[in-house]
Amino acid sequence: MSRVRIAQLSCGPEYSGVQKEINDAAAAVDAEIFFPDIRLADVRRNFTSFGLNVRSPDLKLAIARAKGLVEGQLEADAVFIATCFRCAEAAIVRNELRRYIHENSTLPVVSYSFTERTTSGTLLTRMEALTTIARRRALLARERQEGLTMGVDSGSSTTKAIVMQDNRIIGTGWLPTTEVIGSAEAVMATALKEAGVNREDIQAVGTTGYGRFLVGEKIRADLIQEELTVNSKGAVFLADCQKGPATVIDIGGMDNKAISVQDGIPGTFTMGGICAGASGRFLEMTSKRLGVDITELGPLALKGMSRNVPMNSYCIVFGTQSLVNALAAGNSREDVAAAACHSVAEQVFEQQLQEVDIKEPVIMVGGSSLIGGLVKAMGDLLQTQIVVPQYSQYIGAVGAALLASGYKKFQSGG
């Protein structure tokens, strides 16, 4: 498949001045956005039979098109659902259509609520994931790492590298991201040294994360891939649940990802980063204010009771204010740490996890998965035992090393 055709189901982007941004994001990943043609009679029939009696005609059209795609009246490789941020009617349609398409077809689908400030850059990672699932399903089905490969995850907070050989991790490298290329070169050197191999011995390299393009071009990576699909693969590989359903949660430094996975391939996913009060960055600030290293925050939180401290701000500034007030009121550091973890987990739960179908096992990955208090808070909210696999903080790098091992074979049609 060369050019991926993405059907757009939407209300409002052309009137918000962001349709061009959507088109540009799709074009950047060699995809084409199109509005599926549908007969007027089918609009009426499909809308009525779907049963969600909304009033906005553009939403009625989106529903009719969704039914057309699922029932085979219309053809597409993937689906992009976009409606205005803050519109309740559209939010209901967006969620129901995403669920309907996911449950009744194999079409990859992503939804997004935009404002007039939405840019193609904001949409790029989502479009890239959408087209990857459509275009490289065979690659994503890969379950074993073969040969000697390396993965580099250039994240917003930290940079990680992994060297793998014949399905085993043999080298790791981890550093806070400062200078993008410099941090990547340093972690690669550490991972290679630990693995006891030279750069030229590596058969394939994959990059992911915010700095994936810059690092990927610099080190001539074989595969440059967004973190949604890569993290999904890494998570199910490390948690050893490549068959069946799973849910992957990655609370990152700058944004959070929640991915519903089936047989190792992402189905629906959300990627949010509107408010820093729901990010790993807030936990970093909490640990600084409490005077502990971030690695000590989790054990501290596990000794506290979150309900003793009111804290649930979307905003990192107001969240920190709550934290300072709680300490000034005489609350223990343990309770404050627990409240901070609960606050982040609760907001991810409320803002993002409602948009994906949570299916067990729930796997938490990324650096924040090492904060025990956060994992417990999320487990309490979801009423499940969260899985945190070994090497979970290296998830992107593991996924990149795994996918890179199959990429050359995939390219050659093997």
Next chain:
Amino acid sequence: MANVFIYPATSLILSDLVARFGHKPLGSALSVREHIQTAGFDSPPLQITPEDAKKGLKYAAVEVPSGVRGRMSLYGPLIEAAEGAIIVNDADYAFGCMGCARTNELIMFLVRQRGIPVLDLNYPANEKEGEEFVAAIKSFLDTLGETA
């Protein structure tokens, strides 16, 4: 000749009727054409830019979805310029269709706030009602011509 706002604003039939009876129809064709013919923008398909959603703040507050404000940047000025309005309720999609129900509610409210003559009609269900529909529009527009 009076400026007559039409609803649905996308209705070419309604626009044509107003023009045939000697008045200036104010609808999507007019406002969208202005946008599309404005040189220098590259924001297909309607050439509406994020700036238009900000212009819509005149009619709807910032917490209102951007799609509503963008639409109001098109229709708000038309309502302000209108000397009369024809509103067709529950129109068939083929007659003319306005995509956002919230915008439509606001348009209806603003039209009535203006205090201009308004003709409210139900979409005709058969040929007889269709004839009455056209006759009512003609009669309204004739009256409007006398007062304009």
